[in-house]
Amino acid sequence: xxxxxxxxxxxxxxxxxxxxxxxxxxxxxxxxxxxxxxxxxxxxxxxxxxxxxxxxxxxxxxxxxxxxxxxxxxxxxxxxxxxxxxxxxxxxxxxxxxxxxxxxxxxxxxxxxxxxxxxxxxxxxxxxxxxxxxxxxxxxxxxxxxxxxxxxxxxxxxxxxxxxxxxxxxxxxxxx
Amino acid sequence: xxxxxxxxxxxxxxxxxxxxxxxxxxxxxxxxxxxxxxxxxxxxxxxxxxxxxxxxxxxxxxxxxxxxxxxxxxxxxxxxxxxxxxxxxxxxxxxxxxxxxxxxxxxxxxxxxxxxxxxxxxxxxxxxxxxxxxxxxxxxxxxxxxxxxxxxx
Numbered sequence: 001x002x003x004x005x006x007x008x009x010x011x012x013x014x015x016x017x018x019x020x021x022x023x024x025x026x027x028x029x030x031x032x033x034x035x036x037x038x039x040x041x042x043x044x045x046x047x048x049x050x051x052x053x054x055x056x057x058x059x060x061x062x063x064x065x066x067x068x069x070x071x072x073x074x075x076x077x078x079x080x081x082x083x084x085x086x087x088x089x090x091x092x093x094x095x096x097x098x099x100x101x102x103x104x105x106x107x108x109x110x111x112x113x114x115x116x117x118x119x120x121x122x123x124x125x126x127x128x129x130x131x132x133x134x135x136x137x138x139x140x141x142x143x144x145x146x147x148x149x150x151x152x153x154x155x156x157x158x159x160x161x162x163x164x165x166x167x168x169x170x171x172x173x174x175x176x
Numbered sequence: 177x178x179x180x181x182x183x184x185x186x187x188x189x190x191x192x193x194x195x196x197x198x199x200x201x202x203x204x205x206x207x208x209x210x211x212x213x214x215x216x217x218x219x220x221x222x223x224x225x226x227x228x229x230x231x232x233x234x235x236x237x238x239x240x241x242x243x244x245x246x247x248x249x250x251x252x253x254x255x256x257x258x259x260x261x262x263x264x265x266x267x268x269x270x271x272x273x274x275x276x277x278x279x280x281x282x283x284x285x286x287x288x289x290x291x292x293x294x295x296x297x298x299x300x301x302x303x304x305x306x307x308x309x310x311x312x313x314x315x316x317x318x319x320x321x322x323x324x325x326x327x328x329x
Contacts (some may be wrong), residue, residue, distance in 0.1 A: 016191040023198040030205030037210050040227025042293070042321040047313060058301070088301060137303035141296045142223035144305075145324055149225045169306045 043145070043152055048130070075154045077132040077166065078120055082147055084136030090143050091136065095120075105146045116152050121154045121162060129156060130164035137172050193306040216295060217243035217251050223298040225324040238274075240267055240317070246297040248271035248304025261311050268315035287318040 078096075085091035090105040095116055101109040120129055131151050135144060154162040220243060241249040250257045257263040271290050275282040278289075292312050303322050309320065 016195055020191050020195050020198065021196060023202060026202045026272055027198055027205065029273055030202060030209060031269075034205055034209065035218075037216065039230070040216075040222065040295075040323050041225070041230055041326045042230055042323050043225065043318045044291075045322065047309065048321050084302070088299070133304075134301045137301060137306075139302040140298060141300040141302070141305055142298035145223045145322065146224050148322065149227055153227065167302075167306060167309060168250065169303060172303075 043148055043154075044163065045145065045148070045165050048164060048166055076127050077130045078128040079115075079132050079134065079136040080151075081170065082136060082139060082144070082146070083170070084143075085137035086138065088138050088140035088143065090139065090147070091148070105143055110146060110150050113147070114153065117154050121156060126157050130166065130168045131162065132168060134170050136167045136170050163173045189277065194196040197226065209257075215241040215243075215253055217245070220245060220295055220297045221299070222295065222323055222325045224326075224328050226326065228326050238271065239293050239321075240271075240290055240310060240312075241293045241295065244294065244296040244300055244305060244308055246299040248300060248307065250308060260308060264311050264315050264317075265310075268317065272316070285316060288316045291319045291321050292317045293321045293323060 076155070081094035083091040084171070085104075090103075090109075092102040093100045093105070093109070093113065095113075100116060101112060102107065117131075120126060121131075131154075133144075133147065148165065150164060151165055156162055241252070245251065250260050250263070252263070268288060271288045272282075272284055275286075275289050290307075292306070294309070312320070
């Protein structure tokens with residue numbers, strides 16, 4: 001059986017109640033300010049300064065007669081045009097000057113884009129080291145991220161991942 | 177206190193285990209507290225992108241977190257910033273001053289050593305988002321992190 005130690009007359013006992021009060025106050029503060037942050041991811045991009053687009057060719061197929069300017073030859077940028085529908089979804093995607101798909105960006109259309117980008121960027125003779133996205137002004141951020149996501153999955157001929165992407169806003173008449 | 181009372185049953189609780197437990201709880205909350213969370217506007221619905229990676233600052237410690245709602249309004253630490261250009265210009269000036277202090281060879285116009293973290297609502301139209309991105313680019317920011325969720329909430 002444990003024997004209780006007898007208090008010596010000169011023993012000093014710490015009063016823990018005050019310390020406990022303070023600890024409870026700290027605890028209350030941390031409990032009230034605790035807000036678990038959602039687990040967010042991110043897509044890292046190196047966005048070079050915007051290039052001036054000077055050549056705007058008239059295109060009779062586009063409403064308003066305007067279209068995206070062709071990429072300047074010295075830029076080595078692969079040009080993708082993402083036209084937006086009035087709902088904010090992808091209306092059509094042009095790979096260079098040819099239409100790759102029309103309608104919303106779903107799994108199939110994104111797989112086609114992925115394949116096409118691989119062919120254009122991973123080839124050893126590929127002149128491209130960046131992608132320029134010409135985007136319709138109404139395109140929703142969530143739709144844009146789908147396209148950017150596919151672009152960031154690409155690799156350049158030297159094996160490095162593609163991170164250089166530029167955004168150019170299409171004139172509002174270029175929307176579908 | 178009378179002498180008769182002090183001679184009665186002395187039922188002082190032993191507070192030491194309780195204090196131990198409370199300190200452990202305090203330590204837990206101190207470790208999980210996230211002060212950077214204050215920069216995030218949790219009312220925004222971020223887009224869902226499967227390949228979004230957790231935060232990697234690439235050695236750049238400075239992050240400029242910009243929250244953009246579906247109407248294109250910029251919010252920083254919960255405070256709306258109607259003058260987007262003025263705010264970004266001011267931030268850029270402070271980054272330039274810090275970079276010049278750190279690196280004597282730094283020139284105005286060089287890429288700023290900071291990552292602009294864009295937290296935009298999934299319904300934000302590109303034209304509104306692009307205004308903010310373009311303003312950042314005009315002031316020397318070149319590295320951007322577009323925030324997204326890995327899976328739907």
